Amino acid sequence: MPSRSVSRINDETVTTARLRQITGLLLDIHGQHEHQSLLYKSKHLEILDAYVKQQTLPVKMNIGKEYQSYRGLKDRLEGFNMDLESRIREVDFLRFEIQEIEEAGLKEGEEEELTAAYRRFAHAQKIGESLGAAYGAVEGDWLSRALKEVEQVVEYDGALEGIRDQLYDADSILQDARREISSYIESMEFDQETFLETEERLDLIHNLQSKYGTTVENINQKLEEKRKRLEELEDYENRREETKQELAACVNRLEGFCTQLSQIRKKASRELVKKIRSGLVDLNFLDVEFDMEFEKLEHFTPSGRDEAQFLISTNPGQPLRPLKDVASGGELSRIMLAIKTVLADSDDIPTLIFDEIDTGISGRTAQKVSEKLMLIAGNHQVICITHLPR
Secondary structure (H helix, E strand, C coil), X not given: CCCCCEEEECCEEEEHHHHHHHHCCCEEEECCCHHHHHHCHHHHHHHHHHHCHHHHHHHHHHHHHHHHHXXXXXXXXXXXXXXXXXXXXXXXXXXXXXXXXXXXXXXXXXXXXXXXXXXXXXXXXXXXXXXXXXXXXXXXXXXXXXXXXXXXXXHHCHHHHXXXXXXXXXXXXXXXXXXXXXXXXXXXXXXXXHHHHHHHXXXXXXXXXXXXXXXXXXXXXXXXHHHHHHXXXXXXXXXXXXXXXHHHHHHHHHHHHHHHHHHHHHHHHXXXXXXXXXXXXXXXXXXXXXXXXXXXXXXXECXXXXXXXXXXXXXXXXXXEEHHHHCCHHHHHHHHHHHHHHHHHCCCCCEEEEECCCCCCCHHHHHHHHHHHHHHCCCCEEEEECCCCC
C-alpha cells in the first residue's frame, strides 16, 4: 500500500489532512486556478455561507442532524413496503433464527474451554504414552544416590556444599514432578460420550458463528436485532403508522430549519453582492452589475434546500447572466479577488496567500489588483506570488 503523507506540527507527526485542517485556520490560499471554481454554482453558496458563517453554521448543524434522521426514517418507512406473504415468510424465519440462538445458550469463554477439552480428548492416548515414559525416566533413584555420595564427603571439603545443595534442590524438584505426573495419570479418563458431546457442542457454536458472528457478543447483538425486527413485523401496521408520523414531524422540523437558513442567506446575499460589486468596480469593472439568484430545490440536502448562483453583467444594457456564461478566465480571477477581499474583511484568518492571480491581466487592471492587495494587507498578512512588478 502507498504510504500516507505526513507532516510535523510542534514535533508531533500529523497527516496531510490534519495539517490542511489546522492551516485552514491560519492561512487562506488563493491559487492561480481557484477562480475556475466560480464556474460551479455550489461554490457560490459556499462563498455566501462563509461570508455569514456565524449565522449559518448553527442552523446548518441542526439541518445536518435532522437530515440524518430524515434519511433513516425514509429508509425505515420503505422497509414497510412488504406484502402479507413476504411478511409471514420473514416472521417465520426470524422466529426460527431467534429460537436457534436462544436454545444454544452461549456463554462467554465457552468455546475456548471446549476447544481445550476437545484437544485433550483427541490426544488422550498420546498424552498417556508420553507421561508414562516421562514417569519412567524420573522414577529411578539415581539422583538420590548422587546426593548421598556427595554428602559422605562434604565434611572433608566445604567447597562441595554448593554441589550438595544443587543436588538437593534438583532431587526435591524431581520428586514434585514425579508426584504431579503420577497424579495426572491417575486422574486421566477418556469418556467417549463426553468427547462426542464436546464435539457436538463445538460444531453447534461454529455453525452459529458462521451464521451470526464470530464472537458471542456478535451473536447476541444479532439476536437483539432479530428480536426488534420480529416485534416490528408482528406489529407491522402500528409501526408503519408511527414511522410515518415520525417522518412527518422530522420533515416539519427540517423544513423549518431550511426556511430559516434560506432567509439568513437571502438577507446576507444583498449585502454580499453589494460589497462584491464595489470590489469589482475597484478592479476596473466600471459598469458592472452583480447579483445572486436563489432557487428552492425539490428535495432536502444536508445544507438546506437552496440552490444559488452569482449573476453578472459587465457592459451597460446587457442582462444579468450566470458567471460561467459571461466571464473570461482573467475576469474570473478578478472576481475571485473581489470575493476574497470581502471575505477577508469578515474573516479571522490572519494570512492570505495569492498564488499567481495575475494570470491574463496587465496594465491598468494589474495596477488595480495591486492596489486591492495593498488594502487587504492593511488588516492581514499578504503573501503574493506574481510575475508583475506592481
